[in-house]
Amino acid sequence: MSAKLLSPNALARSHAPILDFLAPRTLTSCTSSISRQRRRHQSTTPSPPTPDSAAASGLNPPTNAATPIHQLSEQQRAFLSSALRVNQTGELAAILIYSAQSPILTRSHPHLRPLMKHMYDQEAGHYKFFNEVISKHRIRPTAMTPLWTAAASFLGWSTAVLGREAAMACTEAVETEIGTHYNEQVRVLLDWAQKCGERGESLGPELEALVGQLRTIRDEELEHLDHAVENDAKEARPYELLTEGIRAGCRGAIWVSERV
Template sequence: MTSPAPHPPRPGAGRADRAAMLRVDQAGEFGAVRIYAGQLAVLGDRHPMSRQIAHMAAQEERHRAHFDRMIVERGVRPTILQPFWHVAGFALGAATALIGPEAAMACTAAIETEIDDHYGRQLEEIGEDDPALSGAIEEFQAEEVEHRDTAIAHGAEAAPAYPLLFGMIRLGCRAAIALSQRF
């Protein structure tokens, strides 16, 4: 008598992959909050862009809080790099704002472009296996796209050396994603 064939692997991400997803998503939202804090520290609350930046920061804070709860509920270890992202995020936000408001918007456009791609890959990987996680990612992805579009509408592409700045920030974002998934 032959034994039954093993079940084929389920589509979507496994538990370890989901833990890495949550770890990097929480770290990314934390970093975004810090970037906007750096931008607002330089631009102040009287700059015409400050209201838009504060609105985006509030959305990022809501995203971060949601992923904080999911990490606790699912017993996922957060990234050990959070102290570094605390400083690096603020520094990136402040540095781009010091260059000018267009550079601050270029920073947002670059990061949100990368995060849109990142969240899209995660949604493909999860499929319908984890509605709580995929639902949060879908909702937050739509807001990240809104942030990117707002940044472009408010002069991101007019930043000095925009293609170089955009490309370097996206590259840094990819590195942060890879490091936060692992560590």
């Protein structure tokens, strides 16, 4: 049964678990008392934490029934909404850039077809993931989507027309900024996890899973950056102007999308 379809009182009666890390406090407070009652009646022994795997992930031991889940503050919810909104529109832009570049690039450089398809497919997977996340948590997409859509398609087309090196320089610049953006989110979430651990709380299974998903996506973006450099991104002319201009554009788009 979907939590979205129930009022707080009906939800409390349903005993349905709230897994939505952006759920309003009124919903989570209803269910936290239920959870406490249910925990008191649980006869099973919580599974022991696994310090090695927890340390390797940078997170506290995995959430179990005995660990209270941290209730996000308004500020933390606002951070997640902004970050996830940017992630969704950024992945759409990446798809559009590769879609515009691929036909032009692969016509003159057929050997790039598998690489372009590989990067496109990964971006499509990222977009699908963040689309599902913002839909599930009812985070509004940025109002700038139409403008970013046009800008990303133009960026992809124009850099491909300039040549293979310029197209790769575009990828290098975009992935540098988006990799930094994902890194910042991972850093913030790990900081929250550490502070939760100090209070004997956990971030909860959804946010803990999100940290892992953000790391995977960040690593794939950095892999794209490496592919771009391997394919002569730094031979583009004028390299500095091109990459610095695109990076500044990405930072501006991120800043605006966080707010609008």
